[in-house]
Amino acid sequence: MESLSARGRELVSESDFLVQGFMMALQDPYEKQSNPHGFVNFGTAENKVCFDLLKERLTRPDMNYLEPKLLEYNNPAGIKSLREEAARFLTDYCHSPVPLNPNNIVIMNGCNSILCALSAVICDPGDGLLTPTPYYSRIALYTGVYSGLQPVYVPLNSQVTEDHSLSFSLTIEKLEEGMEKAKQQGIKVKALVLINPQNPLGEVYSPHLLKECLEFASRYSLHVIVDEIYMLSVMDVDFTSVLSFQDLPDPKRTHFIWGLSKDFGMSGLRVGMLYTENEHVVNSVTRLGTFHQCSGITQYMVYQLLRDRDWLDNVFFPTNKERLRESQATVVTALEELRIPVLHRSTGMYVWADFRKFLTSQTFEAEMDLWKRFIAEKLVISPGKAFECGEPGWFRLTTSIPEDLLQVVLERLRKALQSGPTIKSLK
Structure with missing residues (x-):
């Protein structure tokens, strides 16, 4: 890195779990048929529930203009x-x-x-x-x-x-x-x-x-x-x-x-x-x-x-909200079964969830250990440390993904939480 400026070195040395997780998922993405063991990105806040509507609208003749x-x-x-x-x-x-x-x-x-x-x-x-x-x-x-x-x-x-x-x-x-x-x-x-x-x-x-x-x-x-x-x-x-x-x-x-x-x-x-x-x-x-x-x-x-x-008022926005609501409900129900509290549910693309009881100690080192357990299951989830959260054990989970992919995510989530060292409960 000697050839870089101070600004360049800062960019290269920046430890960012959001980018790390995104790049792992990008380089080895899950595909149901061709790569079923690839990464599923459950960490990046992207809305993936309405591609069919967007494809139909973006390929209409009025878009083909130059x-x-x-x-x-x-x-x-x-x-x-x-x-x-x-x-x-x-x-x-x-x-x-x-x-x-x-x-x-x-x-x-x-x-x-x-x-x-x-x-x-x-x-x-x-x-x-x-x-x-x-x-x-x-x-x-x-x-x-x-x-x-x-x-x-x-x-x-x-x-x-x-x-x-x-x-x-x-x-x-x-x-x-x-x-x-x-x-x-x-x-x-x-x-x-x-x-x-x-x-x-x-x-x-x-x-x-x-x-x-x-x-x-x-x-x-x-x-x-x-x-x-x-x-x-x-x-x-x-x-x-x-x-x-x-x-x-x-x-x-x-x-x-x-x-x-x-x-x-x-x-x-x-x-x-x-x-x-x-x-x-x-x-x-x-x-x-x-x-x-x-x-x-x-x-x-x-x-x-x-x-x-x-199209916005009668097709896209109402369908988008309904799909976001359904996908989030699926995730929240699964988290409730695992007794993982969810803070807010007002935004349809992610939830802020409390995984503290799954930490071996209430430290950010233990939070990273849990993050690595998710990674081992080829599941990207965003840890609270990446958002400058002051308390270890909180994670942001993206919910705005299609139902079939959600089932893959939730199965990997359960598996990751069942693996690893003995879990210490919160007092």
């Missing part, structure tokens, strides 16, 4: 027709009280690109990003390497108190503690990152809590980055988008992110959207759009999808 401008350089903020359609789509599905302005939208090749570009233009190297944990920890890697930012963790835990009836509850008091910790460490916090629905917890923030978080950020003049990538995959509870508020405490510092990876089950298409009412942020992020653009053909396909409301 004109010169789709092959030429385009506006790095995104093609105008797509930004206009995205504004209408987000206005309706986020329940915005007023029509959203398409000039406030930037289209990029995925939400990670948007997050990196956005953090680069609102923060300086060495600034802090405040975020509750456990969380999607790739945020720290990408913003750290890309922009030199430091994560400031607000650790949540499973303890239930009289004030808060749910495990891993986020409170303003905990955010205040995070700000104080950053101050003591000499870190200038510039932004608060919220994932709603939360990943990996699956919690959907109430309107009251979300508004409290925005008011907290306003008091400290923090930017708020609200990632709502799972917003249309919420089941059985009401979801409130940050774009639905009539009045934001600090609209110029509130930034919304959404994409097609999860709700549309098209993570390989690479399309993400930023909405912000800060024109300076729009202009500066657009400058970075040259490095993160979607192809013109991809943008045209997304434009066609977003404008087909009849």
Whole structure:
């Protein structure tokens, strides 16, 4: 690694169980006929339950279109027709009280690109990003390497108190503690990152809590980055988008992110959207759009999808939710049979499950031993350590996979839990 820069060495040496598991599954994937002993990916949060619907829609004649401008350089903020359609789509599905302005939208090749570009233009190297944990920890890697930012963790835990009836509850008091910790460490916090629905917890923030978080950020003049990538995959509870508020405490510092990876089950298409009412942020992020653009053909396909409301409302979204509900119920039932508690079930693509009783000791070393037992059964599951969880023994399990594959997963899960050393119960 001597030939690499410090940044290059950091990328190579980064220990990331999410990437490790994904790459193992990618190199030796399970196939029912040709490779029945390959890896099954039960760790990456991908929606795989509606490929048949997507294939039918994406192969219709209206998708088979080409004109010169789709092959030429385009506006790095995104093609105008797509930004206009995205504004209408987000206005309706986020329940915005007023029509959203398409000039406030930037289209990029995925939400990670948007997050990196956005953090680069609102923060300086060495600034802090405040975020509750456990969380999607790739945020720290990408913003750290890309922009030199430091994560400031607000650790949540499973303890239930009289004030808060749910495990891993986020409170303003905990955010205040995070700000104080950053101050003591000499870190200038510039932004608060919220994932709603939360990943990996699956919690959907109430309107009251979300508004409290925005008011907290306003008091400290923090930017708020609200990632709502799972917003249309919420089941059985009401979801409130940050774009639905009539009045934001600090609209110029509130930034919304959404994409097609999860709700549309098209993570390989690479399309993400930023909405912000800060024109300076729009202009500066657009400058970075040259490095993160979607192809013109991809943008045209997304434009066609977003404008087909009849298919979305009467075919795709209702079928997708029903299938997500069914697949999650299968997993939760199996976990209940194994007496494995599940924290939240509001997000249809994964559950946050408590495997602590299967650890030989309440340590992260024991959590990794259990993870390796899953790997030995060719089963990839995401350990809590990968999400910066402060308590060993929690795992995120993806539930949005077809029923026949779920049965393979659950059989391997049972086998892995039955193997290994004697299990110590929680006291």
